Amino acid sequence: xxxxxxxxxxxxxxxxxxxxxxxxxxxxxxxxxxxxxxxxxxxxxxxxxxxxxxxxxxxxxxxxxxxxxxxxxxxxxxxxxxxxxxxxxxxxxxxxxxxxxxxxxxxxxxxxxxxxxxxxxxxxxxxxxxxxxxxxxxxxxxxxxxxxxxxxxxxxxxxxxxxxxxxxxxxxxxxxxxxxxxxxxxxxxxxxxxxxxxxxxxxxxxxxxxxxxxxxxxxxxxxxxxxxxxxxxxxxxxxxxxxxxxxxxxxxxxxxxxxxxxxxxxxxxxxxxxxxxxxxxxxxxxxxxxxxxxxxxxxxxxxxxxxxxxxxxxxxxxxxxxxxxxxxxxxxxxxxxxxxxxxxxxxxxxxxxxxxxxxxxxxxxxxxxxxxxxxxxxxxxxxxxxxxxxxxxxxxxxxxxxxxxxxxxxxxxxxxxxxxxxxxxxxxxxxxxxxxxxxxxxxxxxxxxxxxxxxxxxxxxxxxxxxxxxxxxxxxxxxxxxxxxxxx
Amino acid sequence: xxxxxxxxxxxxxxxxxxxxxxxxxxxxxxxxxxxxxxxxxxxxxxxxxxxxxxxxxxxxxxxxxxxxxxxxxxxxxxxxxxxxxxxxxxx
Numbered sequence: 001x002x003x004x005x006x007x008x009x010x011x012x013x014x015x016x017x018x019x020x021x022x023x024x025x026x027x028x029x030x031x032x033x034x035x036x037x038x039x040x041x042x043x044x045x046x047x048x049x050x051x052x053x054x055x056x057x058x059x060x061x062x063x064x065x066x067x068x069x070x071x072x073x074x075x076x077x078x079x080x081x082x083x084x085x086x087x088x089x090x091x092x093x094x095x096x097x098x099x100x101x102x103x104x105x106x107x108x109x110x111x112x113x114x115x116x117x118x119x120x121x122x123x124x125x126x127x128x129x130x131x132x133x134x135x136x137x138x139x140x141x142x143x144x145x146x147x148x149x150x151x152x153x154x155x156x157x158x159x160x161x162x163x164x165x166x167x168x169x170x171x172x173x174x175x176x177x178x179x180x181x182x183x184x185x186x187x188x189x190x191x192x193x194x195x196x197x198x199x200x201x202x203x204x205x206x207x208x209x210x211x212x213x214x215x216x217x218x219x220x221x222x223x224x225x226x227x228x229x230x231x232x233x234x235x236x237x238x239x240x241x242x243x244x245x246x247x248x249x250x251x252x253x254x255x256x257x258x259x260x261x262x263x264x265x266x267x268x269x270x271x272x273x274x275x276x277x278x279x280x281x282x283x284x285x286x287x288x289x290x291x292x293x294x295x296x297x298x299x300x301x302x303x304x305x306x307x308x309x310x311x312x313x314x315x316x317x318x319x320x321x322x323x324x325x326x327x328x329x330x331x332x333x334x335x336x337x338x339x340x341x342x343x344x345x346x347x348x349x350x351x352x353x354x355x356x357x358x359x360x361x362x363x364x365x366x367x368x369x370x371x372x373x374x375x376x377x378x379x380x381x382x383x384x385x386x387x388x389x390x391x392x393x394x395x396x397x398x399x400x401x402x403x404x405x406x407x408x409x410x411x412x413x414x415x416x417x418x419x420x421x422x423x424x425x426x427x428x429x430x431x432x433x434x435x436x437x438x439x440x441x442x443x444x445x446x447x448x449x450x451x452x453x454x455x456x457x458x459x460x461x462x463x464x465x466x467x468x469x470x471x472x473x474x475x476x477x478x479x480x481x482x483x484x485x486x487x488x
Numbered sequence: 489x490x491x492x493x494x495x496x497x498x499x500x501x502x503x504x505x506x507x508x509x510x511x512x513x514x515x516x517x518x519x520x521x522x523x524x525x526x527x528x529x530x531x532x533x534x535x536x537x538x539x540x541x542x543x544x545x546x547x548x549x550x551x552x553x554x555x556x557x558x559x560x561x562x563x564x565x566x567x568x569x570x571x572x573x574x575x576x577x578x579x
Contacts, residue, residue: 009498010564013549015556029530031502035553037509037532042553049555076555198515198547205550231509238509 016049018058018078025075034072038238040195040228040245041070041110044137044208048106049077051209055216061104062096064089066118068110069144070137087118090125093132101270104133104215111138111152112145115177119151122181126221129186131268133211134223136177139230140249147233151175154252174252178225182258188220190259194227196246200255210262218267227253286457305335305360305445308368312353312385313377313398315343318432321458322375323354325436328454329446330358338366353381358445373443375435377418382406394442396435414438414482421478422471430471437475442483497544498561499537505557508532512558515551518543 022030035042052058062080065073066089074081080103084092089107097105107125114122114136125132141159142148149159149166152174156165166174178192189211193204204226211222227249229241236244275283309326313319320341327339338357344350355368370390376382377398383406389395391410395402402415416438422431440446451472459465499521506528512535513521520541523533535558544562552558 008494008563009561011559012497012544012562013546013558013560015559019555031556032505032507032554037507037553038511039553042555043550046550046553046555198517198551201515201550202547238511239514242511242514 016046016053018049018052018061019045019076020078023075025072033076035069036230036232038229038231038241039069040139040226040230041137043195043201044108044135044204044226044228045070045073045076047205047208048108048135048212050205051212052077052079052104054209055104055212057104057212057216060102061106062093062100064093064096064105064107066107066109066113068113068142070108070110071144073108087113087116088121089113089118090121090130090132090134093134094125094128094130097130097132098271099274104212106212107132107134109134109136110143111136111140111177112142112150115151115175119175119177122177123184126181126187126223127184129188129220129268131215131218131220131270132222133215134221135208135211136223136225137228138177138225138253139228139233140174141230141233143230143233152177152253154249176253178223178253178258181223186221187223187259188261188265189214189222189257190225191223191257192225192227192253192255194245194250194255195229196227196242196244196250200246203255214262214265218270219262219265220268225253227255303360303445305358307356307358307373307443307445308371308390309356309358309373309375309439310353310368310371310385310388311356311375311377312351312381313432314381315350315352317352317377318429319343319352319377320354322432322436323356324458325433325451325454326356326439326446327358328458329440329450332450332453333446335360336363338363340366340368351381351384353385373439375439377432377435379403386411396438396442398431398435414442414479416478416482418475421474425470425474426467430467433468433471434475434478437472437477438479439475440472441476441479494563495540495542495544496563497542498563499542499548500559500561501535501537502557502559503528503534504530505554506532506534507554507557508534509553510535511551511553512548515547517545517547521548 033042052061058079063073063077065083067086089109093105093107138152140152140154142150147159148161153159153166154174155168158165178190182190191207193207194200207224211224214222227245229245231238231241234241311319311323323339327337330337336359340355343352357363370388372393374385374389375396382397386406389411393411395411395413397415398418399415400417402413418431418434419428422428422434455468518541520538521535524536528534546560549558549560
């Protein structure tokens with residue numbers, strides 16, 4: 001009879017379809033997970049896989065994995081997988097869900113990931129009511145890294161960073177993420193379950209399935225917190241660890257439904273699709289002719305260009321705008337460009353400088369540590385950067401008298417009272433454009449049409465465009481005059 | 489002993505996948521799982537079915553952290569399967 005027995009039985013509970021048949025993580029051990037004996041993750045993974053099977057959503061499930069012990073979800077789950085940076089899984093899940101509304105998107109996270117480094121991401125994803133499912137596995141400690149205290153560590157619980165036990169006075173209190181998130185308006189379902197005994201485990205399975213179902217129905221944000229054993233780091237046998245969840249952990253983290261609005265929640269429409277790329281200029285109110293053309297007014301011939309410019313002054317002098325117009329003009333002319341601002345928190349005064357590179361080849365770094373041209377809009381900026389100018393380079397200095405101790409035999413200087421010239425033109429604030437005009441004339445790389453196009457893109461006020469165009473022309477003329485004088 | 493009276497359930501345990509955590513032994517209501525005396529290939533004492541008494545409740549399956557270390561089977565009782573079994577028995 002014994003040999004016939006198998007004929008009389010059928011599989012009632014077995015390996016879920018949503019797991020890969022083999023885990024190609026290592027050469028060996030392709031049939032088992034990397035979890036320690038008795039790990040709560042293994043159980044939570046199984047519940048999730050079973051729920052995916054039961055709901056028939058394997059083909060459209062995208063699982064966003066965390067950093068922590070459960071980092072390898074992509075080796076196990078035969079669904080779409082994305083590995084997020086530490087704590088960022090809810091932000092990644094948001095993007096995935098919004099761009100693929102038909103997908104069932106799951107953020108699977110541990111307590112170090114979700115309640116510490118990722119506390120902002122989970123809070124805002126929940127507050128936006130993203131239609132995603134979050135499985136939050138809480139074992140009250142950082143396990144993968146060897147047992148440091150987490151925000152969820154219990155009072156009195158020992159860890160490598162709380163060797164005397166967590167004390168409220170110095171380490172604060174265990175963070176109750178589910179209760180915290182349940183104070184928000186948007187979430188539809190939040191439940192804390194445990195893996196402390198058979199009854200708890202059965203309830204955990206039901207809650208995980210419900211959290212997925214809510215998303216399939218389009219109801220909104222669902223989160224299931226799973227109190228899970230970590231026998232290895234807790235230094236307990238698997239069975240003792242399981243009981244510790246029920247007998248100790250649950251006292252700090254009571255089980256139960258924290259939020260259930262699934263009864264009254266209406267299916268939310270998917271987020272509207274993003275506008276097409278070509279629609280964006282119209283939405284931003286930018287006219288087509290103002291967009292960078294790239295090669296529109298290309299640099300003549302096959303001339304090699306490699307300009308490295310540093311522009312420095314005090315905030316409010318138009319240091320950054322000068323650099324921006326230069327870079328934008330380069331872009332318009334089809335060059336590779338970079339513009340790197342560096343300034344303090346002040347909107348006015350304070351120091352300000354920017355690095356600009358224009359090149360016909362690719363740019364290796366946006367940093368300009370040895371400029372070919374230094375535009376110094378005041379004396380402190382000159383003194384800060386004059387030694388960095390490379391031999392054979394230029395300094396354009398805003399001042400009629402160039403400080404003698406800054407003079408260098410291997411650097412040419414154009415020193416003029418640009419602010420006064422700008423004042424005579426109509427506004428002292430146009431001095432940056434006069435200096436840019438001089439720079440453009442000096443380098444003779446960019447077509448005037450590119451500069452004009454760049455100016456119109458960056459300066460909106462017609463009065464300023466008119467003034468800036470005159471300022472650029474004045475700067476070009478000043479350089480020619482000075483150059484002729486020097487050359488004479 | 490009545491050889492025709494079969495258990496409602498049956499367990500298959502993959503000796504290579506089991507890590508011997510013992511959670512299934514703790515979870516099993518009729519207590520028909522035990523740790524093996526021998527070590528497996530990886531050095532674990534693994535869960536072993538006593539061979540009789542399984543009710544097919546499936547609780548051990550969800551207590552086990554490994555995806556497929558335990559497979560729970562249940563006795564087939566629906567008529568079509570019974571007929572198929574009869575057919576197989578007569579063949």
